[in-house]
Amino acid sequence: MTQQVAILGAGESGIGTALLAHQRGYSPFVSDLSEIRENYKKELEENSIRYEHGKHTESEVLKSEIVVVSPGIPPNVPILNRAREAGCEVIGEIEFAARHTNAHLIGITGTNGKTTTTLLTQHLLEKGGLDSVVAGNLGKSFARALYEGDHEYFVLELSSFQLDTTESCRINQAVLLNITPDHLDRYPNMEAYIDSKFRITKNQTADDQFIYCCDFENIQAEMDKRALKASLIPFGFSNITGLGGWADETSFHVKSDQIKTQLDMNYDQMTIGGKHNTYNSMAAAIIANSLMIRNEVIRESLMDFKNVEHRLEYVAKVKGVQFVNDSKATNVNSAWYALESVHAPVIWIAGGVDKGNEYELLTKLVEEKVRILVCLGKNNIRLHQAFGKHVDLIVNTTSADEAVKMAFSLANPGETVLLSPACASFDLFENYEDRGRQFKYAVRNL
DSSP states (O other): OOOEEEEEOOSHHHHHHHHHHHHTTOEEEEEESSOOOHHHHHHHHHTTOEEEESSOOHHHHHTOSEEEEOTTSOTTOHHHHHHHHTTOEEEEHHHHHHTTOOOEEEEEEOSSSHHHHHHHHHHHHHHTTOOEEEEESSSSOHHHHHHHOOOSEEEEEOOHHHHHTOSSOOOSEEEEOOOOSOOTTTSSSHHHHHHHHHGGGTTOOTTSEEEEETTOHHHHHHHHHSOOOSEEEEEESSOOOSSEEEEOSSEEEEEOSSOOSOEEEEGGGOSSOSHHHHHHHHHHHHHHHHTTOOHHHHHHHHHHOOOOTTSSEEEEEETTEEEEEOTTOOSHHHHHHHHHHOOSOEEEEEOSBOSSOOGGGGHHHHHHHEEEEEEESSOOHHHHHHHTTTSSEEEEESSHHHHHHHHHHHOOTTOEEEEOOSSBSTTTSSSHHHHHHHHHHHHHTO
């Protein structure tokens, strides 16, 4: 009898799962409480995959052996609790896809830097001639990428929500970039969020690698509590004498356990700058180095890599005022890195949906660098409370166009207008991409 799979959520993750399940001989049923996008409906209909929207038909869900839940759905909603009570196995898309490939899995997580590190790692592997594809929490879902064709390597960006629903998935090279407060509207406390990130090490063996930033005390403290089986490879600005990556004022250095030749890379040769990108580059270089990619190829790749859209993206200079789009900075730590990387006085555009942000982490940088704060959101009270005493002026705006025009009118030549919201976007925008594109459109129309 054909095994039935219920898929809750019809975004990229859910549709990718449905396509893969159909291809591999399951009987998938897709259910979403919201309207399903037309392009996704078309894919389902072309493959004769059953679906519904606007409801979850409990009888259909509960008769499935497997329920695959999209990462945006909290784990303890009533329909999932009832599914578990009925004996259904509740997993996520990453887990489902991993069960259908023997590929080498590279997983990258952390509060910040995941996307840049994932894309940079894929760039290094491609230049090194390896059969690899990028997937996960950006662009294509893992399930869709696998549906389109198996590969020797999958480079996966993994969010905490995705890791929460993994069970048997084994990540061969797991990267943990950092852990700072985020998503505390979904997790009961910081300890639960840390535990979620460390699920990337679940099921690793002595043949695998755990590549981690040793500059974060909470990562080191958590490692002391755990009996990790993988080879431990640290990186950071700390003094590392063994295997791993270490950085100084002018360059970073990498040595893995596979290649005894040390990689040395000067910052002025790299296309992406800032301390945060040094961390990202070290992590990616450790992966490439351990996969036997030649140091010359790694250096060349770091010299021609183009960063992701909406991450410290230069937009334009208008009458001496520079505009930078960092819309992907949806939490405080991302905004910290953005402010740290700008050396000119800053007109800072911030705000949106607060996720339990600890703005005091930004106080020192704001005092040093920010002259004016332009709030972009429906509720700006917490930004006023946090920074009212530390900047010359705070103004409120409710659209990207208004924020850009206000910032430009207040900026002096030589200053930088930085969109780095430190908040989610969905009070005024569809997502951070929509926010960034509206910002760039407004700048180009000044």
